[in-house]
Amino acid sequence: MNRRELLKLAACSALISAVPLQRAFAAKPGKLIAATPLGLPQVILARALEDPELKNLIPERELLDWKDPDQLRAWLARAEVMVTATPTNVAANLYNRGVPVVLMNVNVWGTLGMLGLEHKGSLATMEDLAGRHVGVPWRGDMPDLVFRYLLGKAGLEVGRDVKVSYQSSPFETVQMYVAQRLDAAVLPEPMRTATRLQSLQFGQSPNELDLQQEWARLAGGEPLLPQAGVLCRRELLEKVPEQVAALQAAIGRAVDWVVGEPEAAARLGADRSPLSRQVNEGAIARTTLKMVNAQEARPDLESFFSALSELSSGFIGGKLPDAGFYHV
Structure with missing residues (x-):
């Protein structure tokens, strides 16, 4: 990435933050609106939303980009976004602050x-x-x-x-x-x-x-940190569990595709963001990616959260999330 590309990325982030929250989020029944930050979580979720099996079940899907947790919190609180890729501490913080969300999985384990x-x-x-x-x-x-x-x-x-x-x-x-x-x-x-x-x-x-x-x-332990995953609003899980199950499976296939086809994944990342193919490819090589269901990842998450909470309990909203946070 040269200086021009770096500035372009900064400008893109500024533009994202300037998008009015009053935009038409198309609250049509059956439409899935998801969100993601820039980076590999965006590549994974973009690929998952184009999964043929998911498209057959949910014909209308939209993927938005969020700039910061405050913007994401507003979207989730108003149910304008039902699914999002997010750092795991942001997910825990949202849950502990009363936003009705459920962590579906962890898929980024080292970035x-x-x-x-x-x-x-x-x-x-x-x-x-x-x-x-x-x-x-x-x-x-x-x-x-x-x-x-x-x-x-x-x-x-x-x-x-x-x-x-x-x-x-x-x-x-x-x-x-x-x-x-x-x-x-x-x-x-x-x-x-x-x-x-x-x-x-x-x-x-x-x-x-x-x-x-x-x-x-x-x-101690393995060189793995449960850093990012995907969450959904609880009502989506309660009303259409089959859609959540299909999305979970699609995310698993998307992660496998990114790991197995890094050049193609890097092209997808370049198409969706200011980041060049070369940057995306390097990021994939330096990031540990694997899809683990939230319930299975719970011991690792609690160990990670507990360690960092020694420095700042506000990092996750003051306490470890209870069982309701983890999708089985």
Whole structure:
């Protein structure tokens, strides 16, 4: 991704936020309106909605893009959107705040990483960050909490061992990192791949650190973090359970397709967003994708939520979601 593409992505996000919420959401009986953030969750859900078996059952479908959780919360609260791809902590927060939603599945299990300036030395472990200046987008959100949790496990303290500055968006983090105003940056995919490619164009060869691998090393277990999935409003599950079952199956097939056909999936991503095919393909290679039903993923989710809630209980709305949150 070159600078023009990066700016185009930022402009696209701004346009999404400017779309009036009063738009006609076509509340026709039988029509399924879904939503997604930019990135691989968008590719998965876009593919699932075009699944032949799902199309036969639900002829009318629409996929919207949401910019931030506030916009998504408004759509879900007014039942203008019935299904959405979302980070798992956003889903838990919505549920704990009284929005009638059910988590259907988790399908993104690893998308966080770091880039480090080559001349600052090796970036093979979290311990290598000692003495460096790190940029982190979205203070208090998942990338920040995962990063700070791992810092603590590595015996490092913000302010004492590592300088951390926060940016309001990944775009600002990328700009500061590419300008070498940061020694390292915490970035989710696809921004990590886009920034890596941009750095290479500027003659920089960044070091990379996979935060899922560091989680396994420092906290134990597998290098898997239940980061994103798909939820639906409870009334959809209660009124048309067969549609939810068909969508769940279609999402499973879509995830398998993205993993098995990364070039085709990257083209679909490029068609639906400002992200180039090359960026989408790199993001797929650096992201762990597998479809796990919410009930089966519950132990992993509760372990993940509990760990990050040590830093901020508001991350998930103050408590672990109860059994009603998980679709069986």
